[in-house]
Each structure stands twice: as C-alpha cells, then as structure tokens.
Amino acid sequence: MNEYIRNKLSLVPLEPGCYLMKDKDGKVIYVGKAKKLRNRLRSYFTGSHDAKTTRLVSEIADFEYIITSSEVEAFILELNLIKQYDPKYNVMLKDDKTYPYIVLTYEEHPRLINTRNLNEVEGDVFGPYPNVQSAKETKNLLDKLYPFRKCQPLANKFCLYYHIKQCLGPCELPID
Numbered sequence: 734m735n736e737y738i739r740n741k742l743s744l745v746p747l748e749p750g751c752y753l754m755k756d757k758d759g760k761v762i763y764v765g766k767a768k769k770l771r772n773r774l775r776s777y778f779t780g781s782h783d784a785k786t787t788r789l790v791s792e793i794a795d796f797e798y799i800i801t802s803s804e805v806e807a808f809i810l811e812l813n814l815i816k817q818y819d820p821k822y823n824v825m826l827k828d829d830k831t832y833p834y835i836v837l838t839y840e841e842h843p844r845l846i847n848t849r850n851l852n853e854v855e856g857d858v859f860g861p862y863p864n865v866q867s868a869k870e871t872k873n874l875l876d877k878l879y880p881f882r883k884c885q886p887l888a889n890k891f892c893l894y895y896h897i898k899q900c901l902g903p904c905e906l907p908i909d
Contacts, residue, residue: 832861
C-alpha cells in the first residue's frame with residue numbers, strides 16, 4: 734500500500750456508505766458498500782485475497798467514499814453508482830435487463846411497486862437490485878417507514894392496510 738492510500742485511509746470514518754475504487758486514469762473500476770467504510774476499505778490493502786480481488790487492488794490508484802445515513806441507503810446508492818459508472822469489476826450487475834426495480838409511481842396517491850419492466854409504470858425508479866429478494870426486502874422496509882398507498886381504491890370503504898395502520902387512507906380521506 735502506498736503512502737497516499739495509507740494517509741487517505743486514516744481519514745475514512747467508521748460510518749456506513751459507498752466507495753468508488755479508481756485506476757491511475759481516474760476511471761471508476763469498482764463500487765462497493767460497507768457498514769463501516771474504514772474497515773472495509775482497509776481490508777482491501779491488508780491480508781491475502783482471491784485472484785480477482787488481488788487484480789483489482791493492483792489497479793487501485795485512488796478511491797472516493799460517500800457517507801450514508803444507513804445500510805439501506807448505502808445499498809440503494811451502490812446499485813445506482815454501479816449503473817452510472819459501469820465499473821469493470823462489478824460484473825454481477827452488468828446486464829440489468831431482467832433485474833428488479835422499485836418504482837414510486839406518479840399517481841395522485843403514489844404507490845411503491847416492484848417491477849422488472851420499467852415500461853409498464855411511470856415514476857421515480859430505484860435500482861436495479863441484484864435479485865428479487867433484495868428488492869422485496871427493501872420495499873418492505875420502505876413500506877414500514879413511509880405509509881404510501883398499497884391498494885387499488887375500493888368503493889366506499891377503507892382497505893385492510895388502512896385498518897392495520899400501514900396506509901394513511903389517501904383514497905378515502907383528505908390528506909394535506
């Protein structure tokens with residue numbers, strides 16, 4: 734590990750976030766996430782690794798990191814950074830044609846939905862996710878944190894989600 738990397742590592746906080754590994758030309762070659770950024774970044778430059786990681790580390794000339802407020806935020810950010818930079822060492826998410834996404838719809842009363850087909854719904858898109866399970870887990874967490882509508886409007890009655898306090902009932906109640 735060179736002196737530049739060693740000094741930079743000492744400044745990295747023990748916070749959740751994402752990191753971007755760069756080659757000598759400043760090109761992003763790998764994006765990752767961590768519960769504790771300093772520990773995760775330091776692990777690349779100490780100990781032994783498999784062949785792929787050894788090759789990656791040999792190309793790292795610099796890195797950047799982004800602190801997030803939670804592991805979930807780091808996970809979502811990582812996926813979006815991989816899509817943005819298309820790093821050569823992030824092979825798992827290279828072909829995003831069949832990967833799941835979460836969409837916050839543009840409907841009058843927005844819903845969060847899981848989809849693999851971005852042409853079937855309009856809204857703000859989050860993802861791609863590496864598999865259906867991770868998309869479902871993230872959506873379930875978001876459903877608990879934000880009580881968006883989960884149903885199709887019912888005539889003259891509230892849906893089950895309203896009664897179990899997982900929805901504010903925007904279809905039936907005036908919302909400010």
